[in-house]
Amino acid sequence: MSQANVTLFTVTAVLILDNDSHRILTNYYQPPHPYPHNxxxxxxxxxxxxRTFEKGLFDKTHKQGTDIILFDNHVVVYKEIVDVIIYVVGGLNENESMLYQVLLALRDSLEILLKHSMDKRTIIDNYDLxxxxxxxxxxxxIILETDPLVVATRVSRPPTYDANVNLDLSEQGLMNAYQFAKGKIAERLKQAL
Incomplete structure (x- = not known):
């Protein structure tokens, strides 16, 4: 009886290339844990x-009408938007519908973040986002999220700071902070022994 390898590892690469097959953003993934037969x-x-893979993929997909292909033993879903192409690459046995959901989530979240201006210049100017x-x-x-609103919110939400923090910087306040820290360190040291 054969044993199925169950894994969350689904996406091999996420690529954003321009209309000349030049890299804008490329992420190739490898699972953090070893699997049989590598x-x-x-x-x-x-x-x-x-670069060889990207060039071949670009030559195969540029100006084509499809959204999914099999290329070099990989399932590749992609979208051509203005002057960039977004690719999501998965293994040969991956579910293309799931990969396509990742692609749509990425495209839609970028449209939200970039205010519907998904061209090469805007992507480069907002590379951090x-x-x-x-x-x-x-x-x-590993696919974390496929809801573009959730992705856009996580990316664009500024860190929250509690503006109502009152620090007691008097001598007594500093002594209290010192005593509290000293107690916590002693507690941790006792736990370690």
Whole structure:
């Protein structure tokens, strides 16, 4: 009886290329844990191999009417938007519907974050937001979120600071803080022994 390998690792790569096949953003993933027969290892470990894959993929998909192809033993879903192409690459046995959901979530979250201006210049100018959106959607090849509103909210929400924090900087306040820290350190040291 064969045993199925169950894993959350789904996405091999997320690529954003321009209309000349130049990289704008590329993330190749490899699972953090080893799998038998190295089946989920990154098949393109070097920049040269990645560029060869990207060039071949671009040549196969540029100005095509489809959204999904099989290329180099990978399922690839993609969208051409203005002067960029977004690719989500998965293994040969991955569910193309799930990969397509990731692609749509990424595209829609970027449209929200970039205010419906998804061209090369805007993506480069807002590279930090684009990179964070990709990281909030896929992490180490694992799909984290497919709701574009949630992704956009996580990326664009400024950190919250409690404006009502009252610090007692008097001598007594500092002594209280010192005593509290001293007690916590002693407590941790006792736990470690």
């Amino acid at each position: 089946q989920y290892a990154n098949p393109y470990p070097t920049i040269k191999e990645q 684009v990179s964070l959106a990709v990281d909030e959607t896929v992490d180490d090849g």
